Amino acid sequence: MxxxxxxxxxxxxxxxxxxxxxxxxxxxxxxxxxxxxxxxxxxxxxxxxxxxxxxxxxxxxxxxxxxxxxxxxxxxxxxxxxxxxxxxxxxxxGKREMEATKKTGFWQNLMNKFVEAQKARAAYVHLMAMDSRQLADIGLTRGEIEVAVNGNKKDRANDNLAQPINTNDHRKAV
Incomplete structure (x- = not known):
């Protein structure tokens, strides 16, 4: 103790x-x-x-x-x-097949983003060179070119998704 x-x-x-x-x-x-x-x-x-x-x-x-x-x-x-x-x-x-897409490093990601930006710029220039009739054929207006190139379909003004209010379904052609 x-x-x-x-x-x-x-x-x-x-x-x-x-x-x-x-x-x-x-x-x-x-x-x-x-x-x-x-x-x-x-x-x-x-x-x-x-x-x-x-x-x-x-x-x-x-x-x-x-x-x-x-x-x-x-x-x-x-x-x-x-x-x-x-x-x-x-x-x-149980191993998965080797994926074709490997992890890319910082510089590869930067290069990929640069290439994507150049492609988007080229598409924008090409679409701007079209006249209104050619744009209408592919469903675009001149104001929608930038949105179409960026891929944001929800921002398009001419989405043609709205149903007309008066479809005159009840009338028959004479």
């Missing part, structure tokens, strides 16, 4: 409330409790690591067994299930 001052007593009171009249504390009890908690933590950590490693190993073995079974099949059997020999790894591991 060790005797403690007021500060030590207040710090220990946060761990476990004690009798204020008794300034002698059984430290061995707290040391044992700390050792038990540390042992439990280490055991849990090691158990999780073991399960993770064994789980990954078992998953790897299952995938390899499935691949070996497919590689043992003939090309005709593989064709019957809808894969080719070159697609076995992909089919078993």
């Amino acid at each position: 060790i005797s403690y001052g007021k500060k030590e007593m207040e710090a220990l009171a946060l761990i476990e409330p004690i009798n204020a009249n008794n300034i002698a504390i059984d430290t061995e009890k707290y040391v044992r409790k700390a050792h038990e908690l540390r042992s439990e933590f280490l055991a849990d950590t090691l158990q999780k690591m073991y399960r993770g490693t064994v789980g990954k190993y078992r998953q790897h073995r299952k995938l390899e067994a499935a691949k070996n079974a497919l590689y043992a099949m003939s090309d005709r059997e593989l064709n019957d299930i809808g894969i080719t020999r070159s697609e076995i790894d992909q089919a078993v591991e």
